[in-house]
Amino acid sequence: MSIKYTPAAQPVLVKWSASHLSNNLTIYRPTEPRQLKMFGTSHKSGFAMATVSEDGTKQIQGQVICRAIGKNNTPAPENDARFIAYIVQAAYVNLPVRNLLVLACTKSIQIYEPDGTTHLHIHMLDKTSPNRTESSIYSRGITGFGQNSLCVGNHQGEILLFSIPPKGTNIFLKETIPGHQHGITSLVSNSELLISSDTNGTILIWDNRTMLQKNVIEPMDDSGITSTSIWKNCIAASYANGMIRFFDAGNAQISGSITAHARCINAIDCNEEGLVASVSDDCYVRIWKLSGDAENLQISHECNYHIENSQLVGVKFLHLLRSDIAVSTYDSTEIIVLRA
Amino acid sequence: MTMSVKFQIMLCPCAADIIKVTYNHVNSMRKLVRSSTVLDLLDKAFIAFNKQYERLNDVEWLLIRDTILFFFQDVHIRVSIFLRENLQTQQGVFIVKTNGIVPNGFQTPGEIRTYKRGRLNNTHTFNAGEHHEPPDDKRTFHLGLNIYSKSKSSNESLLSDSAVRRPSVMVNAASDIEMINPDPKMIAQLNLLSDLIGNSSGGDSSRSGLLKLSLFDDDEDEDTGPPIQKRPQASSTSNQRPKNEDITIDVSKRNQNPRLSHVLQDFDFDERSTRRGKKDDDDDDDLCAMMDRLPGSTGNKRR
Numbered sequence: 124m125s126i127k128y129t130p131a132a133q134p135v136l137v138k139w140s141a142s143h144l145s146n147n148l149t150i151y152r153p154t155e156p157r158q159l160k161m162f163g164t165s166h167k168s169g170f171a172m173a174t175v176s177e178d179g180t181k182q183i184q185g186q187v188i189c190r191a192i193g194k195n196n197t198p199a200p201e202n203d204a205r206f207i208a209y210i211v212q213a214a215y216v217n218l219p220v221r222n223l224l225v226l227a228c229t230k231s232i233q234i235y236e237p238d239g240t241t242h243l244h245i246h247m248l249d250k251t252s253p254n255r256t257e258s259s260i261y262s263r264g265i266t267g268f269g270q271n272s273l274c275v276g277n278h279q280g281e282i283l284l285f286s287i288p289p290k291g292t293n294i295f296l297k298e299t300i301p302g303h304q305h306g307i308t309s310l311v312s313n314s315e316l317l318i319s320s321d322t323n324g325t326i327l328i329w330d331n332r333t334m335l336q337k338n339v340i341e342p343m344d345d346s347g348i349t350s351t352s353i354w355k356n357c358i359a360a361s362y363a364n365g366m367i368r369f370f371d372a373g374n375a376q377i378s379g380s381i382t383a384h385a386r387c388i389n390a391i392d393c394n395e396e397g398l399v400a401s402v403s404d405d406c407y408v409r410i411w412k413l414s415g416d417a418e419n420l421q422i423s424h425e426c427n428y429h430i431e432n433s434q435l436v437g438v439k440f441l442h443l444l445r446s447d448i449a450v451s452t453y454d455s456t457e458i459i460v461l462r463a
Numbered sequence: 464m465t466m467s468v469k470f471q472i473m474l475c476p477c478a479a480d481i482i483k484v485t486y487n488h489v490n491s492m493r494k495l496v497r498s499s500t501v502l503d504l505l506d507k508a509f510i511a512f513n514k515q516y517e518r519l520n521d522v523e524w525l526l527i528r529d530t531i532l533f534f535f536q537d538v539h540i541r542v543s544i545f546l547r548e549n550l551q552t553q554q555g556v557f558i559v560k561t562n563g564i565v566p567n568g569f570q571t572p573g574e575i576r577t578y579k580r581g582r583l584n585n586t587h588t589f590n591a592g593e594h595h596e597p598p599d600d601k602r603t604f605h606l607g608l609n610i611y612s613k614s615k616s617s618n619e620s621l622l623s624d625s626a627v628r629r630p631s632v633m634v635n636a637a638s639d640i641e642m643i644n645p646d647p648k649m650i651a652q653l654n655l656l657s658d659l660i661g662n663s664s665g666g667d668s669s670r671s672g673l674l675k676l677s678l679f680d681d682d683e684d685e686d687t688g689p690p691i692q693k694r695p696q697a698s699s700t701s702n703q704r705p706k707n708e709d710i711t712i713d714v715s716k717r718n719q720n721p722r723l724s725h726v727l728q729d730f731d732f733d734e735r736s737t738r739r740g741k742k743d744d745d746d747d748d749d750l751c752a753m754m755d756r757l758p759g760s761t762g763n764k765r766r
Binding site for chain 2: 144378
């Protein structure tokens with residue numbers, strides 16, 4: 124095991140505790156050098172974030188609360204339980220034209236400026252009740268690609284494609300792309316491909332210029348996928364039964380698998396060096412190193428880090444070229460930063 | 464109570480185990496319900512629950528579990544039974560132990576497999592940091608059972624495969640009523656009591672409680688049908704099976720029990736006094752005469 128982590132002197136503190144959701148940590152990696160990093164986790168109907176200086180000492184907290192929208196798309200009172208929306212997944216999206224904070228909630232998708240101050244757009248999800256197993260209406264899976272495209276998945280297995288203008292609130296839904304038979308759990312993209320996974324364990328590989336399906340990876344066993352990530356042309360998928368599997372995006376074949384955790388894996392993340400971090404309800408963060416490429420993959424185990432009595436719900440690499448990570452815990456307001 | 468539910472949901476090894484927790488809850492409720500209409504409703508509700516939820520897969524259960532956990536977020540009440548049994552820290556955080564048996568559908572952590580062109584190429588292992596065992600379907604699932612129940616052995620614990628712990632203060636919970644093994648002697652005593660006090664409408668002549676005395680050796684039972692042989696002398700009763708559970712009381716030997724004979728001696732004062740005062744009239748029973756007869760009384764002796 125070649126990586127040893129030590130916790131940073133000061134954890135990042137946000138105002139509200141993190142909910143128990145998959146992928147419940149998002150990091151805004153600034154594109155411009157002067158901007159500061161932002162960390163955020165979702166908490167029930169709100170999103171709590173902190174803007175942190177480079178050394179971690181100065182932190183400014185901020186919160187965003189989901190809007191409750193009642194009938195006829197008018198705002199509803201906050202304490203009306205029929206219209207309360209819970210955040211299922213929150214993510215900062217960096218597009219060449221613009222940066223956004225997207226909250227994928229039950230019943231709606233809400234888009235804000237990254238600092239949370241300005242509400243840009245709200246999209247109500249179709250209320251037609253699905254004739255499938257999902258009986259709640261939600262959106263999950265957020266990614267951006269191309270110049271100005273934002274994709275969010277929904278409970279029916281459709282991918283909603285939004286067009287984002289460089290300025291202003293003129294965000295509109297360009298296309299609804301069906302594909303999955305079950306609710307979407309995760310979306311990731313690179314320069315050419317869009318990868319979507321669902322609760323059944325199916326992965327679809329799309330060409331993100333034409334939005335046509337290129338390939339299908341059928342479920343490997345009864346377990347569904349909780350989170351995905353991509354490194355070179357290798358798709359990393361984490362499952363609810365504690366497995367991590369790697370697939371070749373080119374030919375949809377399996378490249379590797381790890382029996383990684385003793386409980387459900389809540390999040391995985393990759394950086395550009397080939398490091399993969401996975402966190403689970405078993406209180407462990409595990410780091411793996413990928414080398415080679417998808418056709419000829421080598422996997423080695425780099426690190427186990429145990430945080431006592433903490434069900435870990437999110438992990439993200441702080442930099443794409445370094446191994447420092449940040450980890451979020453259910454029911455805790457601390458985002459733990461681990462430095463190698 | 465809130466913390467109990469939070470404990471059960473959080474510590475479920477996999478999200479689909481919420482079904483097993485519900486099964487345990489429903490089973491415990493069935494033992495407490497007495498009315499048959501309520502029991503019927505409970506069964507119907509349980510069947511409806513099963514129909515809806517048994518077909519969900521594990522990631523769908525995750526969303527259900529996460530939504531339930533929204534309600535319990537930030538609740539850190541410390542509960543005395545959890546603190547005593549080392550399930551909760553002083554800050555109110557539950558202690559999560561994840562070594563031991565992995566849940567159903569999981570494989571023990573530790574293996575890395577690589578594939579080439581879809582076929583298994585290489586397998587090597589890594590150190591998972593903890594000891595794990597393969598899933599075991601036969602173990603009873605403990606979350607959702609009564610945590611105050613006295614019927615648990617000291618080897619079990621709330622988390623089903625943690626280390627041995629000492630059972631703490633236990634109370635006979637209502638659901639234990641059927642589980643306690645009744646003492647057979649107690650049952651026999653209660654039965655006897657109910658027979659003596661209660662009605663003997665059973666009609667069974669052997670249990671009617673009627674005692675028949677046969678004081679003489681050649682007594683015969685008049686009620687019984689078939690004529691019986693004359694019961695021979697006591698020395699040969701061993702040949703015969705006594706019917707109706709006869710008890711033979713032999714008063715020929717007087718001084719068998721020293722204590723009893725001592726008690727009998729105490730009664731002898733009546734014999735002596737009657738022998739002494741035999742000449743007096745028996746009608747002479749006024750108080751003075753009685754006092755005269757008392758042993759040891761010196762005065763008032765009538766002359």
